[in-house]
Structure formats: C-alpha cells, structure tokens
Amino acid sequence: MRTDIVILAAGQGSRMKSGLPKVLHKIAGKPMLEHVILAAQKVQNSGTIHVVVGHGADQVKAALPQYPVNWVEQTQQLGTGHAVAQALPGIEGADAVLVAYGDVPLIKSSTLKLLMEACHGKDLALLTATMADPSGLGRIVRNQMGNIQAIVEHKDASLEQLAIHEVNTGIMALPGHRIGIWLNNLSDSNAQQEYYLTDTVAMAVAEGTTVVHAQPEHLTEVKGVNSRIQLAELEREYQQQQAEQFMGAGVTLMDPARVDFRGNITLGQDVTIDINVVLEGDVTIGNNVVIESGCVIRNASIGEGSTIKAHSVLDNVVVAGHCDIGPFARLRPGTELANHVRVGNFVEIKKSAIGEGSKVNHLTYVGDAEVGANVNVGAGTVTCNYDGVNKHKTVISDGAFIGTNSSLVAPVTIGEGATTAAGSTITQDVPNNELGVGRGRQRNINGWRRPVKQF
Structure with missing residues (x-):
C-alpha cells in the first residue's frame, strides 16, 4: 500500500x-x-x-x-x-x-x-x-x-x-x-x-x-507549539523522555532534569553523567565513562573507561579508552586521543593526534601536531603552528619530553626520546635522544635598583 x-x-x-x-x-x-x-x-x-x-x-x-x-x-x-x-x-x-x-x-x-x-x-x-x-x-x-x-x-x-x-x-x-x-x-x-x-x-x-x-x-x-513558552515546555518533556530511556538502559544521571540530549546519542552501560552536561550531534560514549558537571560534548566518540572532568568542551573529536580529560580542557575539531592519554586543565588541542600514554597536563596549546606515545608535554607549551598565512605541522616523537614553557615553532620535529629545555623556543629539529635548548643567554646586572614610585 x-x-x-x-x-x-x-x-x-x-x-x-x-x-x-x-x-x-x-x-x-x-x-x-x-x-x-x-x-x-x-x-x-x-x-x-x-x-x-x-x-x-x-x-x-x-x-x-x-x-x-x-x-x-x-x-x-x-x-x-x-x-x-x-x-x-x-x-x-x-x-x-x-x-x-x-x-x-x-x-x-x-x-x-x-x-x-x-x-x-x-x-x-x-x-x-x-x-x-x-x-x-x-x-x-x-x-x-x-x-x-x-x-x-x-x-x-x-x-x-x-x-x-x-x-x-x-x-x-x-x-x-x-x-x-x-x-x-x-x-x-x-x-x-x-x-x-x-x-x-x-x-x-x-x-x-x-x-x-x-x-x-x-x-x-x-502538543503543538505556538509560543516560546510552549517550545520550552516541550523541550523539557522531550529531555525527560530521553533521560528515562537512557536510565532504563543502564546510565546514571545525577539529575535527569539538568542534562540535555540534542542529537543522535548512544550511551553504553554504567555511564555516569553529572549535572549541566550537554550532548549534541552524533555522540557515542562507551561503557563506564564518567562525565563530570558542566561539560559540552559535540559530535564526539569517547571510549570506555574514560573520564571527562568538569567544564570541558569536546567538539568533533575521537577519544579512545581510559583517557583522563580536564577539568577545563578544550578539544577542538580533528583531535584524536589514543588510549590512556591525559589532558589536563586549561589545555587546548586542535587537529592533532596524541599517542598512547601521553600527557598534556596543563596550560598548553597543541595545534596541527602529531604527538607520539608516552610523551610528556610540560605546562605552558605552545605549538606555534600558524604564520599568519599557512598552518604548519609539529611532530613530537615517542618518548619525548617537552619542558615547561617551550614554544615549538612549526614546521619542526622533536625526535624520539628527545628533550626540550624549559623556557626554550625551538625553531629547528631536535634529533633523537638529544636536548634542545633555545634560550637567550642570562645576564645579571650588578647594582641595579628597582624604581621607586614618586609621590
């Protein structure tokens, strides 16, 4: 018919x-x-x-x-x-x-x-x-x-x-x-x-x-919608229906009234979602994932056992299993994290692949980069990937250690097991297992006096 x-x-x-x-x-x-x-x-x-x-x-x-x-x-x-x-x-x-x-x-x-x-x-x-x-x-x-x-x-x-x-x-x-x-x-x-x-x-x-x-x-x-009040009422009713469906399938919602599902959402068993979380677009979340309060997750895949800590934003990313992200992390489109990656507070990653077991713990920007396995990226590190016209790639090989406050000026490659000294601006490749130092020479001025405020 x-x-x-x-x-x-x-x-x-x-x-x-x-x-x-x-x-x-x-x-x-x-x-x-x-x-x-x-x-x-x-x-x-x-x-x-x-x-x-x-x-x-x-x-x-x-x-x-x-x-x-x-x-x-x-x-x-x-x-x-x-x-x-x-x-x-x-x-x-x-x-x-x-x-x-x-x-x-x-x-x-x-x-x-x-x-x-x-x-x-x-x-x-x-x-x-x-x-x-x-x-x-x-x-x-x-x-x-x-x-x-x-x-x-x-x-x-x-x-x-x-x-x-x-x-x-x-x-x-x-x-x-x-x-x-x-x-x-x-x-x-x-x-x-x-x-x-x-x-x-x-x-x-x-x-x-x-x-x-x-x-x-x-x-x-x-129920039809003829006003914004009715629109808001149906939004809440829809969200309640979604919440009940997920809880019935084995998801823990700390407060079903304070989670929003806005798209095609797939949640595994024993997922725990805290308050004020928004899931948008195509989102797939594996078993035993914990999402803390205030997170926004859009068009993302998150592997089992991972934890997304409070107030993190994940947008068009792939996160493998047992990762630890946030709080206050921002993963931008094109980011891919392998298993057991740690991304800490106030870290922004864009269009980059982070290898298994690597750590980007805090106050760091990684963009257009390929980061290998078991890499440690120190606080304040920046991949300087944009020259005002073109984006350039940074490669950080397996086992590398990036010292605090390093600036990696792309295109540049940090070799396997290599280290960059804290406070360095790295403009040339660092070979495997070598130390890259890119600092200005320090000098101390004898007899210098600190300015005194004039009243």
Whole structure:
C-alpha cells in the first residue's frame, strides 16, 4: 500500500515573535519540522513526504536540504484543508494520505503507524485525545452508538459540544481514492472563513465511509507549539523522555532534569553523567565513562573507561579508552586521543593526534601536531603552528619530553626520546635522544635598583 504523508508547515507563528519560521525553532537541537520528517520517514511506504510551506518558505527549504521531500508552497494561508489541497497533484495515486503538522514535534512514528493501520486505505482515521481541558480544540462529536459523526471547531461549538473532552489533534489518515473529492468540496462558511480539513469527517459520514480513531500513548505527542513558552515546555518533556530511556538502559544521571540530549546519542552501560552536561550531534560514549558537571560534548566518540572532568568542551573529536580529560580542557575539531592519554586543565588541542600514554597536563596549546606515545608535554607549551598565512605541522616523537614553557615553532620535529629545555623556543629539529635548548643567554646586572614610585 502506497502511503503519502503531507506535513503542514506554512504558518507564520506570530506568537513566537520571531523572524524565523515557526517550524524551524528547535527542540533538542533540531528544527521542529525535522522531528516530524524523521517520524514520517519511518511510516512512509513506497510513497512521498510532501511538506507544505508558506511563511519563510525559502528559509525552511534551505534549512533541511538533506531530506528527499516534495516541497509544496501555499501562497495564501486559507486553512488546513486548503493547505492539503496544494499537495493534491503529488498525492494522486496514493492508497492512503497521512496528514501531520510541522509544529507538533514529539509525535512518534509508532503512533502514526497505528493511525495508518486504522485507516487501511479505505476508512478515514482520526488521531484523537482525551484532555481535562480541551479549550480551543475541535471536539469529536459522536452519535448515540458512539460512532464519530463530525469534528466541531471550538469557535463553532454549542455549549453542549464544548462539554466534550475528546478532541481532534489534527493528525489524520484519509483514503487516497476519496481525498481529492472531499477537499474540492470544502467550504469556508465558518467563523474563521477558512477551509477546514476536519470538515471531511462530515462528508465521509454522509456518504457512508467509516470514521475510525486511534489515540497516542502520551499526550505530549500531540502538543503543538505556538509560543516560546510552549517550545520550552516541550523541550523539557522531550529531555525527560530521553533521560528515562537512557536510565532504563543502564546510565546514571545525577539529575535527569539538568542534562540535555540534542542529537543522535548512544550511551553504553554504567555511564555516569553529572549535572549541566550537554550532548549534541552524533555522540557515542562507551561503557563506564564518567562525565563530570558542566561539560559540552559535540559530535564526539569517547571510549570506555574514560573520564571527562568538569567544564570541558569536546567538539568533533575521537577519544579512545581510559583517557583522563580536564577539568577545563578544550578539544577542538580533528583531535584524536589514543588510549590512556591525559589532558589536563586549561589545555587546548586542535587537529592533532596524541599517542598512547601521553600527557598534556596543563596550560598548553597543541595545534596541527602529531604527538607520539608516552610523551610528556610540560605546562605552558605552545605549538606555534600558524604564520599568519599557512598552518604548519609539529611532530613530537615517542618518548619525548617537552619542558615547561617551550614554544615549538612549526614546521619542526622533536625526535624520539628527545628533550626540550624549559623556557626554550625551538625553531629547528631536535634529533633523537638529544636536548634542545633555545634560550637567550642570562645576564645579571650588578647594582641595579628597582624604581621607586614618586609621590
């Protein structure tokens, strides 16, 4: 059965008070629309995903170029029925059409599948929800036998209908062979003067098509975003769901309310994460890793048994097993650490490979470097890799010892077992097992007097 999916994403979102189209505001680091597209892709069956855009259409399309969707433009926002109608040329021949919303980001693919199974390509299936406070939402009107007869929008509802607590979520699945006829017969004779997609329910009932329903497992799945307050509420709900999922798989979160997961995160067993940690992008963390408070880890792989100490930032890096990083370390893109590497406080490493067992303990910058195994890099060391035009490489071979406050002016190679004296500026290669000294000669001035402040 061919299933096409139409995602409505044309609204301006005026209550967001933003120049950014509403559907591009982010939940867990991804635009709301992207969450919906990802859920739709798991349901799609030999059909197409159509995204109806309007306000900021070019921005929306430019933000999500990686998805093979059919972009459809709604130049006038005349209601949900009108929006879906814009996609009619593309959905011709579909057995079923699922309609979802780009500002309802937490909808699960399992719920969408449940709705499609209820539709079977022949019935009209509604995703409904029962809410304690249904204010502002369309009510599900049933007959005495409990069969769905219509959806009445809040502004058009009678007092009796306003007392109904089962509401329309807006998400529905329609039979492909009827959707075109129903959409073409919609009217804007209502309080909003819009073409309501929900009016298709009454049409289906009038012609004898069965109207069925499904309900989500959690109400958060069908909550929409119309303001930044609602955006923040859904962010917290999403993070809570993620936290519960990871804790159920063997991860310790010291405070689940103070950890943010913003991407494709894979965590091993017995990982411990302290408060105020942010994991972004593609992050893979092995077993028995400890991440202390205040760390930001983005697009990184961390091997088992490693410890990331407080307030460290790892960005596009690969860390092998049993490493010790931080506190206050910054690993920039292109950094690769082998097993048992120690990177201490206030160390910055960029586009460099650090060999097994090496130590870069504190107050050091290593950039565009290849550091061998069992190297000790002293405090205050700087690889001077940039001449203002080009980046140059520093090679520090196995077993080398870099003295405190050394400046290694690239391109330069420090040989195996070589040492640089503390305070040296090294501008030439140091051969294996030799000592490189690059200091100015010290002289002491006899009789020198320290200046005295004049009052």
